[in-house]
Ligand SMILES: O=C([S-])c1cc(C(=O)S)c[n+]([C@@H]2O[C@H](COP(=O)(O)O)[C@@H](O)[C@H]2O)c1
C-alpha cells in the first residue's frame with residue numbers, strides 16, 4: 157500500500173506537479189503515450205534539470221506549436237472521450253477540466269458549456285492535465301495527501317489583463333472543493349487554476365507527511381523563478397502507510413429502470429469513486445431491489461452523493477466511515493503469442509499473493525491471435 161504526499165506549500169501548477177511526479181519515479185514513457193493519444197497538434201513532453209533557490213528540480217517541458225484552437229469545455233470533453241486513454245486517466249482528466257470549467261463559468265457568469273478555455277485550454281494545459289493523470293496512474297498510490305496550497309499574493313498579468321492573486325478561478329475551486337489555502341512564501345501567482353483543479357481532483361486528505369518508508373521523491377519546477385524562494389512542488393511516494401478512513405455511501409433502490417444501472421456505476425467511477433457496485437436485495441413488501449454502494453475518499457463523498465441523488469430515484473443516502481486495507485500493487489507486462497498483456501500483482505510481506513491479467517488486454521490478444529480467451533488468460537498468468 158503506498159501513499160503519494162505532495163508538498164504544495166509554496167504553490168502548484170500543472171507543470172510543477174508533472175515535474176514532481178516524474179522526479180518521484182512516474183514513467184515518462186507512460187506520460188508521453190497518454191499525451192500522444194490526444195487528437196491534437198503534435199505534443200512532446202521532455203524533462204530538464206533546473207535549480208530553484210539552489211535546489212535541483214525536474215522541469216517538465218511541453219513542446220508544442222502555439223494552440224490553433226480556442227477550445228470550449230464540450231470540445232475538451234470530446235477530445236478526451238475519443239482519445240485512446242486508460243479509463244482512470246481519462247476520468248481524472250475529465251474531472252479536472254470539469255472543475256476548471258465550473259469555476260470559470262461561476263467567475264465570469266456564463267453557462268458552463270460556453271466556457272472557452274483561453275489559457276487553460278491551450279495545448280500545454282491539456283498536456284499537463286493528461287500528463288499528471290497518467291503519472292499518478294503509473295505511480296498507483298492508494299491515497300494522495302497534500303499540504304495546504306500556497307497561493308501567493310499581489311497580482312498577475314493574464315490574457316485578460318491584470319488579475320488579483322489568488323486569481324478568481326483558484327478561489328472559486330478552493331471554495332467549492334474544500335482546498336485549504338495559505339499565502340505561502342512566494343509573491344505573485346504561485347497556484348494556477350490548473351494546479352488547484354488537479355489537487356481538488358486527486359487529493360484524498362490534507363496534511364503533513366504521513367508515516368512510511370520513502371520509496372521515491374521528486375521536486376518539480378515550473379517556468380517561473382522567484383528570487384530567494386525554492387518554488388517547487390515536492391512529491392514523496394511512501395510505502396507501508398494506511399489508506400486511512402474511506403466513506404461508503406449506500407442507498408436501497410427498488411424503482412429505477414434497471415437499464416440505467418450500468419450508466420450510473422460508470423458515472424460514479426468516472427467521478428472518482430474507488431469502487432461502485434450493486435447488491436440484489438428483497439425490500440419491504442417482498443419487492444426485489446438493489447443496494448447501491450459507493451466507496452470513496454472523504455473529499456469526494458459530497459460530489460458522489462449528489463450524483464447518486466441526481467442519477468437514481470433514491471430519497472436518502474447512508475454514509476458509513478470504513479477503514480480499508482489494500483495490498484501494495486504493481487503492474488508487469490507479459491507477452492502472449494507476441495501480444496502484450498498487463499498483469500496486476502498484489503504484494504503482501506514482500507511476496508506476490510495475487511495476480512490478475514488485465515481483461516481488456518487479454519481480450520484484444522485473443523482477437524489478434526485467434527487463441528481462446530481462457531488460454532490467453534492462463535498463459536498471461538504463467539508469464540508467457
Ligand atoms: O483566461 C482566463 S478567463 C483566465 C481566468 C483566470 C481566472 O482566475 S478567472 C485565470 N487565468 C490565468 O491564466 C493563466 C494560466 O492558467 P493555467 O491554469 O492554465 O496554468 C494563469 O496565469 C491564470 O491565472 C486566465
Ligand code: NI
Pocket residue numbers: 260263264325
Ligand atoms: Ni477566467
